[in-house]
Amino acid sequence: MKYILLTLLFFTGILSAKAQGILSGKVTDESSGSALTGVTMRIPGTETGTQTDANGNFVLQVQNNNPVKLECSFIGYKTKVVTATPGKPVNIELSLAVNSLKEVVAIGYGTTTKGALTAAVSTVSAHDLKDIPINSAAEALAGRLAGVQVTGSEGMPGAEVNIRVRGGISITQDNSPLYVVDGMIEDDPLSTMDVQNIASITVLKDASATAIYGARGANGVIIITTKSGHRGKTTVTYNGFFGFQKVEKTLPVLNPYQYVLYQYESSRGNTTKEQQFASQFGTFQDIGLYKEAPFVNWQDQAFGRNAFMETHNVAVSGGDSKTQFNLSLTDNESQAVMVGSGLNRKLVNFRISHKAGNKFKMGLNLRFDNQSISGQGTSNPGSSGLNFLRQVVK
DSSP, X not given: OHHHHHHHHHHHHHHHHHTSEEEEEEEEETTXXXXXXXXXXXXXXXXXEEEOOTTSEEEEEESSSSOEEEEEEOTTBOOEEEEEOTTSOEEEEEOBOSOGGGOEEEETTEEEEGGGOOSOEEEEEHHHHTTOOOSOTTGGGTTTSTTEEEEESOSSTTXXXXXXXXXOSOSSSOOOOEEEETTEEESSGGGGOOGGGEEEEEEEOSHHHHGGGGGGGTTOEEEEEEOOOOSEEEEEEEEEEEEEEOOSOOOOOOOHHHHHHHHHHHHTTOHHHHXXXXXXXXXXXXXXXXXXXXXXXXXXXXXXXXXXXXXXEXXXXXXXXXXXXXXXXXXXXXXXXXXXXXXXXXXXXXXXXXXXXXXXXXXXXXXEEEEEEESOOSOOSSXXXXXXXXXXXX
């Protein structure tokens, strides 16, 4: 009797294991073959869904092993419905949407489509930013938005980045644009945001687009939308990169003998300079001694290292039909080519929204930034004695 009971339990376990199936596969771009991250995969008519990871792969659990319809949707691509069978990985290729005039664009007073848009607006999406090996969200915009100038004050990590929309309009006043993050006005938010957490950036340029903000939008408006949660299974994604920075070209410098010889020649004909040369370097017969002096290239000593940089981002996203959440953790470590300079930044972004009824929706956005910058930079506005770069070149 015990053997019969154990046998029944064994077959019951097999039947329950076979009752559920696993859908898996990969989503790529039809033209380039590159993996697509963040593609929404769901079964029509149900709340079962997920998103592709950083490599374009997805895994979805279903109730049985029967073939099902699987809907694939992604911003800028045509929605595609395929038939997938649990246990058999499927490769899906998405094609770009030909009619981009229906793309939704965020403006000051809501959203609209490109076809109905008459104002001067430029937009960059998360798909355009995800593969940029830069820790600064402001620097990631350089060259990607028409009419927007992005210039850094210097090459030091964490240095101030100036953004101008269609140039400056004032000589004496601030020409910085107005920043709006998820509907809230903030001061220079790009310095405390990670690129991986940005869903889209829209720049409003002309008077008709910025009219809702009044005089504050005179220098242009930059609307930033961060990533939010999604309906379906909770997903965990990782995005990271590392690399090196190095000065590509340095200035040619004189060795000790060449420098002393140059000082000797430049001092001829001036009694005061001749006396200064003699007191500092000796007579003409002493110049040959400087051929044996050790040569130190201070450019290599101060700016010659391979500066290591790395970024790690982990994001957790999910939710159901009423509540969606997104949590993003980012660690930025960046050395500068100048010895003694670097950046260490920890970022936490949390966004949750809840639909309490047909007419009521509430949400919470939290952003934490812990940033440490070492080094004094190379563009000190003071005298040459306080400017590190000038001292090195001297």
